[in-house]
Amino acid sequence: xxxxxxxxxxxxxxxxxxxxxxxxxxxxxxxxxxxxxxxxxxxxxxxxxxxxxxxxxxxxxxxxxxxxxxxxxxxxxxxxxxxxxxxxxxxxxxxxxxxxxxxxxxxxxxxxxxxxxxxxxxxxxxxxxxxxxxxxxxxxxxxxxxxxxxxxxxxxxxxxxxxxxxxxxxxxxxxxxxxxxxxxxxxxxxxxxxxxxxxxxxxxxxxxxxxxxxxxxxxxxxxxxxxxxxxxxxxxxxxxxxxxxxxxxxxxxxxxxxxxxxxxxxxxxxxxxxxxxxxxxxxxxxxxxxxxxxxxxxxxxxxxxxxxxxxxxxxxxxxxxxxxxxxxxxxxxxxxxxxxxxxxxxxxxxxxxxxxxxxxxxxxxxxxx
Amino acid sequence: xxxxxxxxxxxxxxxxxxxxxxxxxxxxxxxxxxxxxxxxxxxxxxxxxxxxxxxxxxxxxxxxxxxxxxxxxxxxxxxxxxxxxxxxxxxxxxxxxxxxxxxxxxxxxxxxxxxxxxxxxxxxxxxxxxxxxxxxxxxxxxxxxxxxxxxxxxxxxxxxxxxxx
Numbered sequence: 288x289x290x291x292x293x294x295x296x297x298x299x300x301x302x303x304x305x306x307x308x309x310x311x312x313x314x315x316x317x318x319x320x321x322x323x324x325x326x327x328x329x330x331x332x333x334x335x336x337x338x339x340x341x342x343x344x345x346x347x348x349x350x351x352x353x354x355x356x357x358x359x360x361x362x363x364x365x366x367x368x369x370x371x372x373x374x375x376x377x378x379x380x381x382x383x384x385x386x387x388x389x390x391x392x393x394x395x396x397x398x399x400x401x402x403x404x405x406x407x408x409x410x411x412x413x414x415x416x417x418x419x420x421x422x423x424x425x426x427x428x429x430x431x432x433x434x435x436x437x438x439x440x441x442x443x444x445x446x447x448x449x450x451x452x453x454x455x456x457x458x459x460x461x462x463x464x465x466x467x468x469x470x471x472x473x474x475x476x477x478x479x480x481x482x483x484x485x486x487x488x489x490x491x492x493x494x495x496x497x498x499x500x501x502x503x504x505x506x507x508x509x510x511x512x513x514x515x516x517x518x519x520x521x522x523x524x525x526x527x528x529x530x531x532x533x534x535x536x537x538x539x540x541x542x543x544x545x546x547x548x549x550x551x552x553x554x555x556x557x558x559x560x561x562x563x564x565x566x567x568x569x570x571x572x573x574x575x576x577x578x579x580x581x582x583x584x585x586x587x588x589x590x591x592x593x594x595x596x597x598x599x600x601x602x603x604x605x606x607x608x609x610x611x612x613x614x615x616x617x618x619x620x621x622x623x624x625x626x627x628x629x630x631x632x633x634x635x636x637x638x639x640x641x642x643x644x645x646x647x648x649x650x651x652x653x654x655x656x
Numbered sequence: 657x658x659x660x661x662x663x664x665x666x667x668x669x670x671x672x673x674x675x676x677x678x679x680x681x682x683x684x685x686x687x688x689x690x691x692x693x694x695x696x697x698x699x700x701x702x703x704x705x706x707x708x709x710x711x712x713x714x715x716x717x718x719x720x721x722x723x724x725x726x727x728x729x730x731x732x733x734x735x736x737x738x739x740x741x742x743x744x745x746x747x748x749x750x751x752x753x754x755x756x757x758x759x760x761x762x763x764x765x766x767x768x769x770x771x772x773x774x775x776x777x778x779x780x781x782x783x784x785x786x787x788x789x790x791x792x793x794x795x796x797x798x799x800x801x802x803x804x805x806x807x808x809x810x811x812x813x814x815x816x817x818x819x820x821x
Contacts, residue, residue, distance in 0.1 A: 393783035394821045402681055406674055413670045417663045430666065440677060448684040449808040451765055451776030464676075467669040471662045498732045 335359060371424075378428050382435055389443065398447045405440045409433045427474035434465040434480055455491035462488050475538050482518055486511060486545070505553055505566035509573050512549035516577065519546050523589060543581070543594050547601045550577040555608035578602050592651040596644050603640050607633055687807055691799035694738065694762055694806075695745045695816055696775070698796055711781045714796055719766070719773045721748035727768065735763040736775065743816065745795070762800050777808045786821050793819060 331337060335356065342352040385408065389401065416429035438461045445457055462485045469481040493499065493507040519542040526534035550573070557563055557571025578598060585594035610632040611625075618625045659667075697717040718738060727734070735752035739761050752763055767774045782790060793811035797818060800806045810818045 390784070394786060402677070406677065409670065409674065413666060417659065417667060420660075421662050421666060433670070437673065444677075444680065446781040449777040449780065450806070451778070451808070453776075464673055468666060471665050471669075 333359060374424070374428060378432060382432060385436075386439065389439070401443050401447065402440070405436055405443065409436045409440070412436065421472065427472055427477065430468050430472050430474070431477050431480060434468055434477065437461060437464050438484070453491070453495040455488055455495045458484055458488035458491055473532050475532055475535055478518075478533075479538075479541060482515070482545075486514065489514060499566070502564045503566045505556070505564065505570045507570075508549050508553040509566075509570040512546060512553075512570075512573060512577055515542060515545040515549055518542050523584075539591070539594060543597055546577070546581065547597060550574040550581075551601045551604060554578065554605045558605060558609040559612050575605070578605065586647070586651075590651045592644075592648050595647070595651060599640050599644060600637075603636050606636050610636065684807060687801040687805060688799055688809055691801045691806070693744055694740050694798045694800060695743070695795040695812060696738075696764075696798060697745060698793060698811075711779045712787070712790060712793075714778050714780055716746075716775050716796065718746055718748045719775055722751060722773050726751050727773075732768050734766055734768070736766055736773075738762050738764055745816075746798075757804075762806070763804055764798070764806065780808065780811055782821065789819055789821055 338347065338352055338355045338359065341347045342349075347355065389396070412429045412433035416426040416433070419426035419429070421427060421430065438457075441457050441461055445452060462481065465477075465481055465484070469477050472478070489510055490507065493510070499506065519539070522533055522538050522542055526539075552574070553567065553570035554574030554577075557567050557574065560567055560571075563571065578601060581598045582595065582602070585591045585598065607629075611629055614628050614632065615625045618628065699715040699717045699720070718736070722736065737749040737752050737757065738746040739749050741747055746762070746764075749761060757763065764775050767776055767778075780790070780796070790811055792813055794814045795812040795816055796808055797810045797812050797816075798806050799809050810820075812818050
């Protein structure tokens with residue numbers, strides 16, 4: 288979204304020559320306004336190029352140009368950006384420093400000191416977050432730090448007291464313990480951490496505790512797709528209701544990728560399987576339906592060119608798997624012919640998808656704006 | 657200072673987490689100080705997985721005492737009944753089937769993968785670079801509390817003397 292057009296009338300009051308006429312009239316000749324396709328001033332995008340061209344043609348003084356540029360790109364914007372960047376990099380480095388400190392001095396530190404220092408870290412992080420306030424980024428980042436320290440504590444605990452507990456127990460405990468902080472954090476990175484931990488816990492639980500039979504093994508993808516798909520649905524619902532911390536663009540990107548991966552693996556396995564197991568059928572069909580749901584959601588309900596492209600490309604991979612299956616059964620032992628025709632099929636599938644995506648992109652963009 | 661409700665909840669959760677942590681620590685420390693020791697003889701693992709960094713894969717001799725065919729195909733987790741001999745070295749008694757235990761019998765958990773029984777914990781963590789110290793380890797030292805919960809507290813040499821870094 289671009290900021291409102293600068294008030295050119297005001298800017299040219301101090302100008303050297305003729306003021307720009309206002310209203311539905313041709314703009315400065317530099318815009319190439321020709322006869323019939325005239326633009327009104329409110330259709331002209333306000334950007335650096337416009338300002339520079341007005342200045343180049345003598346419609347703006349140096350001071351007015353400066354004021355307009357300052358208005359378009361406030362000076363403090365990059366300092367804000369760099370401050371955020373440094374905050375994130377600094378927190379990440381400080382946390383990894385903590386991890387390396389423990390790793391390097393492992394046997395020199397008595398267990399009680401290990402536990403005490405991690406707990407002091409947690410108290411300090413939450414304490415500082417309370418002082419700063421949980422509504423501010425600093426406070427929220429500190430809670431993420433405390434959540435990471437809970438994981439560090441559990442890892443250290445598992446190493447000091449070796450009970451033979453499965454790794455899924457550690458991740459499940461981690462997920463449960465930081466859930467409360469996540470609920471009150473109103474901070475997307477905190478939820479991203481929680482979701483990552485929970486995904487790992489679910490995957491490990493499946494392998495280490497659920498111990499599925501071969502018939503049921505693929506059901507984990509259905510669970511993972513449900514978990515991440517539900518998170519994506521909550522994200523979209525929150526965004527529609529105007530919850531801005533959840534409406535950040537990267538949350539949709541991250542959750543779409545996570546959901547698509549959990550849909551893509553079983554869907555492509557199903558289309559290639561000769562004798563699919565029950566769980567392959569369930570998770571695979573869910574994967575295929577999931578692609579359709581995501582596509583229609585981001586094509587029509589919440590138009591988003593990026594999400595549609597991601598879904599279509601994932602769908603292309605499923606189609607490619609289907610193409611492999613068809614070609615290899617049709618051409619049998621002739622592997623050279625199979626792979627050559629698969630290469631051609633791949634080109635056709637992806638090229639068609641590209642042409643299609645390019646054709647719908649302008650509509651999606653317009654709807655998104 | 658007046659705290660907003662969210663901050664109050666955050667602090668409450670933190671207190672709960674820390675209480676939970678410290679109860680678990682005290683619990684495990686009790687097992688270590690009051691528990692009874694049982695030595696599980698280590699089987700040589702070739703090659704020992706020192707390349708994996710700061711831990712060692714363990715295999716125990718008693719794992720091989722489990723007769724074939726006792727376990728059904730789907731039994732991937734379970735307990736072995738062990739009993740210490742005069743030197744507190746564990747001997748295999750039977751696979752546990754839910755029955756109540758006689759005096760001095762201990763339960764250890766196992767996983768089964770590709771038909772192989774693995775008693776857990778089947779790895780021992782130490783600081784990177786301390787691998788050489790543990791190369792001559794002969795026994796895994798387990799400590800059992802009165803409720804039957806156990807911990808692997810360290811490795812011991814042929815004389816059942818704990819190896820300290």
